[in-house]
Amino acid sequence: MAYPLQLGLQDATSPVMEELIQFHDHTLMIALLVSTMVFYTILTSVTTKLTNKNMLDSQGIETIWTIAPALILILIAMPSLRVLYMMDEVNNPHLTVKTIGHQWYWSYEYTDYKNLEFDSYMIPTQDLIPRQFRLFDTDHRMVVPTDSPVRMLITADDVIHSTAVPTLGVKMDAIPGRLNQTTFVVSHPGVFYGQCSEICGANHSFMPITVEAIPLIHFEDWSTSMLAKI
Amino acid sequence: MAGEEEERKKKGFKLLGILDVQNTPCAREALLHGAGGSAVAGLLHFLVTSRVKRSFDVGFAGFMLTTLGSWFYCRLKNAKLRVQQRMVQEGIKNKILYEGTPLDPTNKPRPSGPS
Numbered sequence: 613m614a615y616p617l618q619l620g621l622q623d624a625t626s627p628v629m630e631e632l633i634q635f636h637d638h639t640l641m642i643a644l645l646v647s648t649m650v651f652y653t654i655l656t657s658v659t660t661k662l663t664n665k666n667m668l669d670s671q672g673i674e675t676i677w678t679i680a681p682a683l684i685l686i687l688i689a690m691p692s693l694r695v696l697y698m699m700d701e702v703n704n705p706h707l708t709v710k711t712i713g714h715q716w717y718w719s720y721e722y723t724d725y726k727n728l729e730f731d732s733y734m735i736p737t738q739d740l741i742p743r744q745f746r747l748f749d750t751d752h753r754m755v756v757p758t759d760s761p762v763r764m765l766i767t768a769d770d771v772i773h774s775t776a777v778p779t780l781g782v783k784m785d786a787i788p789g790r791l792n793q794t795t796f797v798v799s800h801p802g803v804f805y806g807q808c809s810e811i812c813g814a815n816h817s818f819m820p821i822t823v824e825a826i827p828l829i830h831f832e833d834w835s836t837s838m839l840a841k842i
Numbered sequence: 843m844a845g846e847e848e849e850r851k852k853k854g855f856k857l858l859g860i861l862d863v864q865n866t867p868c869a870r871e872a873l874l875h876g877a878g879g880s881a882v883a884g885l886l887h888f889l890v891t892s893r894v895k896r897s898f899d900v901g902f903a904g905f906m907l908t909t910l911g912s913w914f915y916c917r918l919k920n921a922k923l924r925v926q927q928r929m930v931q932e933g934i935k936n937k938i939l940y941e942g943t944p945l946d947p948t949n950k951p952r953p954s955g956p957s
Contacts, residue, residue: 620862634921637866641913644861645906652902656895759935 613748613779613805622779625804625825626796628699629781635691642688699781705763705795709754713766713773713786713808716815720754728839734818747817748805753824757831758798766792771813775821777806785810798825868916872909879908 614622624630710721714731722728732750740746756762766775768786776783784794798804806821826834863869884901888894940946 620865634917637869638917640861640866641869641872641909645909649902649906656899 613745624781625779625799625802626781627799628695628796629779631695631698632781635695638691639688642684646684703761703795703797706760707756708763708765709756711754711764711766711775711786711821713768713770713775713812713819715770715813716808716819718750718754718773718775718819718821720752722835725835726839728835728842730838730842732822734820745805747807748820748822750820750822753803753822755824755826755831755834756798757828758801758825760828761795761797763793763795766794772810773812773819774809775806776809777804777821777823779804780806780823782806783809798823801825801827867920868913871916872913875912876905876909880905883908 621629621633621636624633707722708724710723712719712721717731717733719729719731730752732752732754734747735744735749735751737746740749764775764782764784766784766786767790768788770788772788773786774783775786780796780798782794782796784792786792802825804823804825806823808816808819808821810816812819861869863873880901883904884897887900888897891897937946937948
Protein backbone atom coordinates (compact mmCIF):
# COMPACT_ATOMS: atom_id res chain seq x y z
CA MET A 613 0.00 0.00 0.00
CA ALA A 614 1.02 3.64 -0.08
CA TYR A 615 3.67 4.96 2.32
CA PRO A 616 4.34 8.58 3.37
CA LEU A 617 6.01 10.85 0.78
CA GLN A 618 5.62 8.19 -1.89
CA LEU A 619 6.15 9.54 -5.42
CA GLY A 620 6.15 6.39 -7.57
CA LEU A 621 3.47 3.84 -8.38
CA GLN A 622 2.50 1.13 -5.91
CA ASP A 623 3.55 -2.47 -6.60
CA ALA A 624 1.22 -4.23 -9.03
CA THR A 625 -1.33 -6.78 -7.88
CA SER A 626 -2.97 -7.37 -11.24
CA PRO A 627 -1.55 -8.24 -14.66
CA VAL A 628 -2.91 -5.00 -16.15
CA MET A 629 -1.14 -2.91 -13.51
CA GLU A 630 2.10 -4.78 -14.22
CA GLU A 631 1.81 -3.78 -17.87
CA LEU A 632 0.98 -0.20 -16.90
CA ILE A 633 4.12 -0.04 -14.75
CA GLN A 634 6.23 -1.40 -17.63
CA PHE A 635 4.80 1.26 -19.94
CA HIS A 636 5.35 3.94 -17.31
CA ASP A 637 9.04 2.98 -16.93
CA HIS A 638 9.50 2.94 -20.71
CA THR A 639 7.98 6.40 -21.15
CA LEU A 640 9.83 7.78 -18.14
CA MET A 641 13.20 6.69 -19.53
CA ILE A 642 12.40 8.42 -22.84
CA ALA A 643 11.27 11.55 -20.95
CA LEU A 644 14.47 11.49 -18.91
CA LEU A 645 16.68 11.27 -22.00
CA VAL A 646 14.79 14.04 -23.77
CA SER A 647 15.07 16.26 -20.66
CA THR A 648 18.80 15.55 -20.45
CA MET A 649 19.22 16.41 -24.12
CA VAL A 650 17.31 19.69 -23.73
CA PHE A 651 19.31 20.58 -20.63
CA TYR A 652 22.59 19.89 -22.41
CA THR A 653 21.50 21.88 -25.48
CA ILE A 654 20.58 24.86 -23.33
CA LEU A 655 23.90 24.62 -21.51
CA THR A 656 25.92 24.60 -24.74
CA SER A 657 23.81 27.37 -26.31
CA VAL A 658 24.31 29.62 -23.30
CA THR A 659 28.06 29.03 -22.99
CA THR A 660 29.06 29.15 -26.66
CA LYS A 661 31.11 32.02 -28.09
CA LEU A 662 29.74 31.39 -31.61
CA THR A 663 27.11 33.94 -32.63
CA ASN A 664 25.67 34.71 -36.04
CA LYS A 665 23.08 37.43 -36.13
CA ASN A 666 22.30 36.80 -39.80
CA MET A 667 21.66 33.09 -39.72
CA LEU A 668 18.54 32.12 -41.72
CA ASP A 669 17.51 28.87 -43.40
CA SER A 670 18.58 25.76 -41.56
CA GLN A 671 16.74 23.00 -43.39
CA GLY A 672 19.00 20.28 -42.08
CA ILE A 673 18.43 20.76 -38.38
CA GLU A 674 14.78 21.68 -38.89
CA THR A 675 14.23 18.35 -40.66
CA ILE A 676 15.96 16.50 -37.83
CA TRP A 677 14.03 18.18 -35.06
CA THR A 678 10.75 17.50 -36.82
CA ILE A 679 11.30 13.86 -37.63
CA ALA A 680 13.02 12.86 -34.39
CA PRO A 681 10.14 13.89 -32.08
CA ALA A 682 7.69 12.17 -34.43
CA LEU A 683 9.68 8.95 -34.13
CA ILE A 684 9.87 9.32 -30.35
CA LEU A 685 6.11 9.79 -30.17
CA ILE A 686 5.55 6.67 -32.25
CA LEU A 687 7.86 4.80 -29.86
CA ILE A 688 5.66 5.91 -26.97
CA ALA A 689 2.32 5.47 -28.73
CA MET A 690 2.81 1.83 -29.71
CA PRO A 691 3.10 0.37 -26.18
CA SER A 692 0.50 2.87 -24.99
CA LEU A 693 -2.13 1.62 -27.42
CA ARG A 694 -1.16 -1.96 -26.61
CA VAL A 695 -1.88 -1.46 -22.92
CA LEU A 696 -5.02 0.53 -23.67
CA TYR A 697 -6.54 -2.27 -25.73
CA MET A 698 -5.34 -4.85 -23.21
CA MET A 699 -7.37 -3.06 -20.53
CA ASP A 700 -10.50 -3.40 -22.67
CA GLU A 701 -10.15 -7.13 -23.34
CA VAL A 702 -13.20 -9.27 -22.63
CA ASN A 703 -12.09 -11.76 -20.03
CA ASN A 704 -15.27 -13.74 -19.11
CA PRO A 705 -15.60 -12.63 -15.51
CA HIS A 706 -16.36 -15.24 -12.85
CA LEU A 707 -18.00 -12.73 -10.54
CA THR A 708 -19.86 -9.43 -10.80
CA VAL A 709 -19.74 -6.88 -7.99
CA LYS A 710 -21.91 -3.79 -8.07
CA THR A 711 -20.32 -0.79 -6.41
CA ILE A 712 -22.49 2.20 -5.55
CA GLY A 713 -21.05 5.47 -4.30
CA HIS A 714 -22.96 7.44 -1.72
CA GLN A 715 -22.22 10.49 0.36
CA TRP A 716 -20.02 9.36 2.06
CA TYR A 717 -19.60 5.58 1.88
CA TRP A 718 -19.56 2.77 -0.65
CA SER A 719 -22.03 -0.07 -0.89
CA TYR A 720 -21.35 -3.40 -2.57
CA GLU A 721 -23.81 -5.88 -4.02
CA TYR A 722 -23.04 -9.48 -4.93
CA THR A 723 -26.15 -10.57 -6.78
CA ASP A 724 -24.85 -13.46 -8.90
CA TYR A 725 -26.33 -16.18 -6.70
CA LYS A 726 -28.07 -14.68 -3.70
CA ASN A 727 -28.63 -11.03 -2.82
CA LEU A 728 -25.66 -10.06 -0.69
CA GLU A 729 -25.53 -6.30 -0.07
CA PHE A 730 -23.63 -4.31 2.50
CA ASP A 731 -22.28 -0.84 3.15
CA SER A 732 -18.66 0.03 3.71
CA TYR A 733 -17.94 2.95 6.01
CA MET A 734 -14.51 4.25 6.93
CA ILE A 735 -13.47 3.39 10.49
CA PRO A 736 -13.23 6.73 12.36
CA THR A 737 -9.77 7.57 13.71
CA GLN A 738 -10.89 7.35 17.33
CA ASP A 739 -12.22 3.81 16.78
CA LEU A 740 -9.10 2.36 15.13
CA ILE A 741 -7.43 -0.64 16.73
CA PRO A 742 -3.59 -0.89 16.57
CA ARG A 743 -3.25 -2.90 13.30
CA GLN A 744 -5.64 -0.74 11.26
CA PHE A 745 -4.70 2.08 8.87
CA ARG A 746 -6.02 5.60 9.44
CA LEU A 747 -8.33 6.86 6.64
CA PHE A 748 -8.02 3.54 4.77
CA ASP A 749 -9.65 0.74 6.76
CA THR A 750 -13.38 0.16 6.54
CA ASP A 751 -15.88 -1.79 8.58
CA HIS A 752 -16.72 -4.12 5.67
CA ARG A 753 -14.34 -4.94 2.84
CA MET A 754 -15.12 -5.77 -0.76
CA VAL A 755 -13.96 -9.37 -0.88
CA VAL A 756 -13.03 -11.02 -4.17
CA PRO A 757 -11.43 -14.36 -5.05
CA THR A 758 -7.83 -14.42 -6.30
CA ASP A 759 -6.90 -15.41 -9.85
CA SER A 760 -10.50 -14.88 -11.00
CA PRO A 761 -11.62 -12.18 -13.42
CA VAL A 762 -14.02 -9.89 -11.57
CA ARG A 763 -16.42 -7.49 -13.25
CA MET A 764 -17.20 -4.32 -11.32
CA LEU A 765 -20.30 -2.31 -12.23
CA ILE A 766 -20.02 1.15 -10.77
CA THR A 767 -22.60 3.84 -10.25
CA ALA A 768 -23.55 6.44 -7.69
CA ASP A 769 -26.60 7.38 -5.72
CA ASP A 770 -26.23 11.12 -5.39
CA VAL A 771 -23.17 12.95 -6.76
CA ILE A 772 -20.22 11.81 -8.85
CA HIS A 773 -17.71 9.66 -6.98
CA SER A 774 -14.81 7.61 -8.31
CA THR A 775 -13.57 4.27 -7.18
CA ALA A 776 -9.82 3.77 -7.40
CA VAL A 777 -7.50 1.03 -6.21
CA PRO A 778 -4.00 1.95 -7.48
CA THR A 779 -2.35 -1.41 -6.89
CA LEU A 780 -4.96 -3.13 -9.10
CA GLY A 781 -4.80 -0.44 -11.76
CA VAL A 782 -8.50 0.29 -11.28
CA LYS A 783 -10.04 3.72 -11.48
CA MET A 784 -13.59 4.36 -12.67
CA ASP A 785 -16.04 7.18 -12.12
CA ALA A 786 -19.27 6.47 -10.30
CA ILE A 787 -21.82 8.67 -12.04
CA PRO A 788 -25.49 8.84 -10.99
CA GLY A 789 -27.75 7.48 -13.73
CA ARG A 790 -24.87 5.72 -15.51
CA LEU A 791 -23.39 2.28 -15.17
CA ASN A 792 -19.66 2.01 -15.75
CA GLN A 793 -17.92 -1.32 -16.07
CA THR A 794 -14.38 -2.38 -15.36
CA THR A 795 -12.73 -5.74 -14.88
CA PHE A 796 -9.69 -6.84 -12.96
CA VAL A 797 -7.86 -9.95 -11.80
CA VAL A 798 -6.14 -10.04 -8.44
CA SER A 799 -2.93 -12.05 -8.72
CA HIS A 800 -2.32 -12.83 -5.06
CA PRO A 801 -4.18 -12.65 -1.72
CA GLY A 802 -4.03 -9.52 0.38
CA VAL A 803 -5.78 -6.34 1.39
CA PHE A 804 -5.63 -3.41 -1.03
CA TYR A 805 -6.69 0.15 -0.39
CA GLY A 806 -7.94 3.02 -2.48
CA GLN A 807 -9.73 6.31 -1.96
CA CYS A 808 -12.60 8.17 -3.57
CA SER A 809 -11.14 10.06 -6.52
CA GLU A 810 -13.82 12.59 -7.41
CA ILE A 811 -14.70 15.50 -5.17
CA CYS A 812 -18.06 14.73 -3.66
CA GLY A 813 -18.56 16.91 -0.64
CA ALA A 814 -17.35 17.44 2.88
CA ASN A 815 -16.25 13.86 3.55
CA HIS A 816 -14.77 13.10 0.15
CA SER A 817 -11.46 12.17 1.82
CA PHE A 818 -13.19 9.82 4.25
CA MET A 819 -14.78 7.20 2.05
CA PRO A 820 -12.05 4.71 1.18
CA ILE A 821 -12.31 1.47 -0.79
CA THR A 822 -10.87 -1.67 0.79
CA VAL A 823 -10.52 -4.77 -1.37
CA GLU A 824 -9.64 -8.10 0.21
CA ALA A 825 -8.55 -10.91 -2.10
CA ILE A 826 -8.80 -14.45 -0.77
CA PRO A 827 -8.62 -17.92 -2.38
CA LEU A 828 -11.87 -19.08 -3.95
CA ILE A 829 -12.54 -21.79 -1.38
CA HIS A 830 -12.50 -19.20 1.42
CA PHE A 831 -14.53 -16.77 -0.68
CA GLU A 832 -17.48 -19.12 -0.57
CA ASP A 833 -17.19 -19.34 3.24
CA TRP A 834 -17.04 -15.55 3.45
CA SER A 835 -20.16 -15.01 1.33
CA THR A 836 -22.06 -17.59 3.38
CA SER A 837 -21.05 -15.91 6.65
CA MET A 838 -21.94 -12.45 5.31
CA LEU A 839 -25.37 -13.65 4.20
CA ALA A 840 -25.96 -15.13 7.64
CA LYS A 841 -24.81 -11.89 9.34
CA ILE A 842 -26.94 -9.66 7.18
CA MET B 843 12.43 -7.84 7.70
CA ALA B 844 9.55 -6.20 5.81
CA GLY B 845 10.41 -2.91 7.49
CA GLU B 846 14.04 -3.04 6.31
CA GLU B 847 12.96 -3.78 2.75
CA GLU B 848 10.53 -0.88 2.79
CA GLU B 849 13.23 1.45 4.11
CA ARG B 850 15.58 0.40 1.31
CA LYS B 851 12.83 1.06 -1.24
CA LYS B 852 12.06 4.48 0.23
CA LYS B 853 15.72 5.52 -0.11
CA GLY B 854 15.80 4.65 -3.87
CA PHE B 855 17.81 7.23 -5.80
CA LYS B 856 15.70 9.29 -8.20
CA LEU B 857 17.63 10.56 -11.21
CA LEU B 858 16.61 14.14 -12.01
CA GLY B 859 13.97 13.63 -9.34
CA ILE B 860 11.86 11.38 -11.56
CA LEU B 861 13.42 8.01 -12.38
CA ASP B 862 13.81 5.61 -9.46
CA VAL B 863 17.03 3.97 -10.63
CA GLN B 864 17.19 1.23 -8.00
CA ASN B 865 13.64 -0.07 -8.32
CA THR B 866 13.06 0.29 -12.07
CA PRO B 867 14.22 -2.87 -13.90
CA CYS B 868 17.03 -2.23 -16.43
CA ALA B 869 17.41 1.45 -15.40
CA ARG B 870 20.60 1.01 -13.42
CA GLU B 871 22.29 -1.11 -16.11
CA ALA B 872 21.22 1.25 -18.90
CA LEU B 873 22.54 4.33 -17.13
CA LEU B 874 25.82 2.67 -16.18
CA HIS B 875 26.32 1.46 -19.75
CA GLY B 876 25.45 4.97 -20.93
CA ALA B 877 27.99 6.53 -18.61
CA GLY B 878 30.63 4.09 -19.82
CA GLY B 879 29.76 4.61 -23.47
CA SER B 880 29.83 8.37 -23.01
CA ALA B 881 33.25 8.30 -21.36
CA VAL B 882 34.73 6.03 -24.03
CA ALA B 883 33.27 7.98 -26.98
CA GLY B 884 34.25 11.38 -25.59
CA LEU B 885 37.73 10.30 -24.63
CA LEU B 886 38.44 8.62 -27.97
CA HIS B 887 37.24 11.66 -29.88
CA PHE B 888 39.42 13.95 -27.79
CA LEU B 889 42.46 11.75 -28.23
CA VAL B 890 41.99 11.86 -31.99
CA THR B 891 41.00 15.51 -32.47
CA SER B 892 42.08 17.35 -29.27
CA ARG B 893 38.84 19.36 -29.50
CA VAL B 894 37.35 19.69 -26.03
CA LYS B 895 33.88 21.05 -26.70
CA ARG B 896 33.22 18.76 -29.64
CA SER B 897 34.42 15.81 -27.57
CA PHE B 898 31.86 16.69 -24.92
CA ASP B 899 29.17 16.72 -27.60
CA VAL B 900 30.32 13.35 -28.90
CA GLY B 901 30.38 12.01 -25.35
CA PHE B 902 26.85 13.19 -24.79
CA ALA B 903 25.66 11.60 -28.03
CA GLY B 904 27.41 8.40 -26.94
CA PHE B 905 25.57 8.54 -23.62
CA MET B 906 22.18 8.89 -25.32
CA LEU B 907 22.78 6.12 -27.83
CA THR B 908 24.32 3.67 -25.36
CA THR B 909 21.62 4.26 -22.74
CA LEU B 910 18.82 3.86 -25.27
CA GLY B 911 20.38 0.78 -26.82
CA SER B 912 21.06 -0.92 -23.49
CA TRP B 913 17.61 0.02 -22.17
CA PHE B 914 15.68 -1.38 -25.12
CA TYR B 915 17.77 -4.54 -25.29
CA CYS B 916 17.28 -5.22 -21.57
CA ARG B 917 13.54 -4.43 -21.69
CA LEU B 918 13.03 -6.69 -24.67
CA LYS B 919 14.82 -9.54 -22.87
CA ASN B 920 12.70 -8.93 -19.77
CA ALA B 921 9.49 -8.86 -21.80
CA LYS B 922 10.32 -12.23 -23.40
CA LEU B 923 11.11 -13.65 -19.95
CA ARG B 924 7.79 -12.42 -18.57
CA VAL B 925 5.90 -14.06 -21.43
CA GLN B 926 7.70 -17.33 -20.70
CA GLN B 927 6.96 -16.98 -16.97
CA ARG B 928 3.27 -16.51 -17.69
CA MET B 929 3.22 -19.57 -19.95
CA VAL B 930 4.93 -21.67 -17.29
CA GLN B 931 2.51 -20.41 -14.60
CA GLU B 932 -0.46 -21.21 -16.82
CA GLY B 933 0.98 -24.66 -17.52
CA ILE B 934 1.48 -25.40 -13.81
CA LYS B 935 -2.04 -24.19 -13.00
CA ASN B 936 -3.57 -26.33 -15.75
CA LYS B 937 -1.51 -29.36 -14.72
CA ILE B 938 -2.80 -29.09 -11.15
CA LEU B 939 -6.37 -28.59 -12.37
CA TYR B 940 -6.47 -31.43 -14.87
CA GLU B 941 -4.19 -34.00 -13.18
CA GLY B 942 -5.95 -37.33 -12.86
CA THR B 943 -8.89 -36.29 -15.05
CA PRO B 944 -9.61 -37.35 -18.64
CA LEU B 945 -8.49 -33.86 -19.74
CA ASP B 946 -4.92 -34.42 -18.49
CA PRO B 947 -2.76 -34.11 -21.64
CA THR B 948 -0.01 -36.24 -20.06
CA ASN B 949 -2.41 -39.22 -19.72
CA LYS B 950 -1.33 -41.94 -22.13
CA PRO B 951 -4.36 -43.66 -23.71
CA ARG B 952 -4.73 -47.27 -22.57
CA PRO B 953 -4.25 -49.72 -25.45
CA SER B 954 -7.55 -51.40 -26.25
CA GLY B 955 -7.19 -55.14 -26.54
CA PRO B 956 -9.10 -58.38 -25.80
CA SER B 957 -10.23 -58.51 -22.16
